[in-house]
Amino acid sequence: GRFKQGLSRTRDILFTDIDDLFSKKRVIDDTLLEEIEESLIMADLGVDLCLKVMENVSRKSKKLSTANELKDLLKAEIQALFPGEPSAPEPTAVVKPRVIMVVGVNGTGKTTTLGKLAMKFTNEGQKVLIAAADTFRAAAIEQVSEWARRANVGIVKHRDGADPAAVAFDGVEAAIARGIDVLLIDTAGRLHTQKNLMEELKKIKRTIAKRLPGAPHEVLMVLDATTGQNAISQAKLFNEAVGVTALALTKLDGTAKGGIAVSISGTMEIPLKYIGLGEGINDLQEFNSQLFINALFD
Ligand code: GDP
Numbered sequence: 001g002r003f004k005q006g007l008s009r010t011r012d013i014l015f016t017d018i019d020d021l022f023s024k025k026r027v028i029d030d031t032l033l034e035e036i037e038e039s040l041i042m043a044d045l046g047v048d049l050c051l052k053v054m055e056n057v058s059r060k061s062k063k064l065s066t067a068n069e070l071k072d073l074l075k076a077e078i079q080a081l082f083p084g085e086p087s088a089p090e091p092t093a094v095v096k097p098r099v100i101m102v103v104g105v106n107g108t109g110k111t112t113t114l115g116k117l118a119m120k121f122t123n124e125g126q127k128v129l130i131a132a133a134d135t136f137r138a139a140a141i142e143q144v145s146e147w148a149r150r151a152n153v154g155i156v157k158h159r160d161g162a163d164p165a166a167v168a169f170d171g172v173e174a175a176i177a178r179g180i181d182v183l184l185i186d187t188a189g190r191l192h193t194q195k196n197l198m199e200e201l202k203k204i205k206r207t208i209a210k211r212l213p214g215a216p217h218e219v220l221m222v223l224d225a226t227t228g229q230n231a232i233s234q235a236k237l238f239n240e241a242v243g244v245t246a247l248a249l250t251k252l253d254g255t256a257k258g259g260i261a262v263s264i265s266g267t268m269e270i271p272l273k274y275i276g277l278g279e280g281i282n283d284l285q286e287f288n289s290q291l292f293i294n295a296l297f298d
Contacts, residue, residue, distance in 0.1 A: 002285060003295035006277030010043055010258025010296060022067040032067070033058050036074065043259030044228045049266045053077045075293050081266035082289035097129070097175035097183045099208060099215035101168075103201060103242065104222035105234055106189040109250030109276055111140065113222045114184050115147025116276070116284035122151055126181035131171025132157035133164040133204060134188040144186045150281055154178070164188065164200055165207040172211045185216070198241035205242055220273070222248045223264070226255040232264060239270065250276035253283070261292060 021039070026032055033054065040050045056077050057070070064070055100117070104110040114130065121128045130148045134140040138160035148155040156171040168185050175183040187204060190197055208215045221244040223231035231249070238244050247268075252258055252275050265272050272287045 002277060003291050006253040006275075006283075006285075007258050007292075007295045009254065009256045010252070022071045024067065026067040028061050028064060028067065028070050032070070033061070040259060042256070044257035044263065045259035046229060046232075046263040046267070049081065049263055053081070071297060075297050078262055079289060079293055081262055083265065083269075083271065095214065095217055097172070097180045097212075097215075098217050099172060099175070099183045099185065099212065100218040100220055101185045101187060101201075101205065101208070101216040101242075102220050102222060103187050103238055103244070104189050105191050105224075108189070108222045108224040108227075108234075110189055110222040111143050111147060111186060112279065113220075113248050113250060113274070113276060113284065114144065114186050115151060116281055117274075118147060118151035118153050118184055119281045120284060121182045122153060127179065128153040128182050128184065129171065129175050129178065129180040130155045131167055131174075131183060131185045133167040133171070134186050135160050135162045135164050135167060136188045136190055140186070140188070147281075154180075165203045168204045169207050169211055172208055172215065176212070194237075198238075201238075201242045218245050219243060220246045220248055221270075222250060225249050225252045225257055225260050228257045228260055229263065231260060232267060235264070235268060235270065239268075244270050246271055246273040248272075248274040248276065248284075249287070253277045258296065261287070265289065 021035060037050060037054045057074055060073055061070055102110055102114045118128045118130060130144060130153060132141045132144045132155060135158060141157050141160055145155055156174050158167050171183055171185055187201055188197060219242055221235055221238050223235060247270050249261055249272060261272060275285050275287050277283045277285060
């Protein structure tokens with residue numbers, strides 16, 4: 001339900017005429033295959049992936065007779081692009097505090113996603129703390145404080161301009177002292193001083209590890225779906241610098257480029273864990289490729 005509603009714009013673009021594309025009346029011919037290919041490119045699946053998918057679809061479709069069978073084939077080929085999802089759920093809360101460093105370029109929805117996660121973990125009964133380590137802009141500290149208030153969780157902050165690594169360090173210290181389950185660390189995302197930003201993020205990471213070996217347990221990178229293929233180059237850049245372990249893709253509700261979720265999963269080894277489907281505190285979903293594909297095609 002939520003998936004389908006949130007992805008409506010991608011659905012519209014992907015298959016404006018989904019019923020028409022795969023209607024019983026359609027025969028499987030080159031025209032139909034071309035129309036599908038066009039839709040996939042429009043949805044920002046990425047040209048390479050799209051060609052790969054269509055090559056397989058076109059070869060295997062020779063054995064098919066109905067457009068509906070073609071739709072199932074297409075869904076299976078797209079599903080195959082996603083890494084297998086773990087069959088058993090991940091063991092929960094083995095480490096305490098679990099430290100999640102949230103990174104991403106300004107404007108992608110980093111702070112919003114952090115707030116949503118604070119709410120999600122709180123709802124799951126976990127004790128959450130936020131560290132406001134984006135000290136570059138005073139507004140960022142205020143903004144993340146507002147999310148902490150909304151999610152009703154604690155926050156560790158210094159004045160703006162303070163050393164972000166020192167805030168992160170204090171966050172870990174406080175999390176240990178207060179018996180916190182999950183520490184969420186907000187970080188800066190200014191891109192115009194890219195080199196400095198990467199050094200800053202590396203330093204935060206080192207500092208956290210010094211206080212708590214093994215931390216951060218997750219480096220979650222937030223990407224904006226509306227930036228399309230750009231999101232992938234951002235992810236590669238951050239990954240090289242700080243080693244990204246999971247991805248969150250925001251604003252899927254406002255874009256027709258939902259294919260970017262497939263594109264990311266098909267080109268990067270890093271799992272897509274969360275998707276943002278709105279601005280509200282509860283508009284975050286755990287990503288599931290099968291639900292995602294069903295939401296687009298059915
Ligand atoms: P940051 O600069 O990366 O921390 O970005 P913000 O968290 O301030 O978000 C930037 C804008 O994107 C805000 O207006 C958010 O409300 C909006 N936003 C964030 N996530 C989503 C989402 O999943 N869907 C929609 N529609 N808007 C979002």
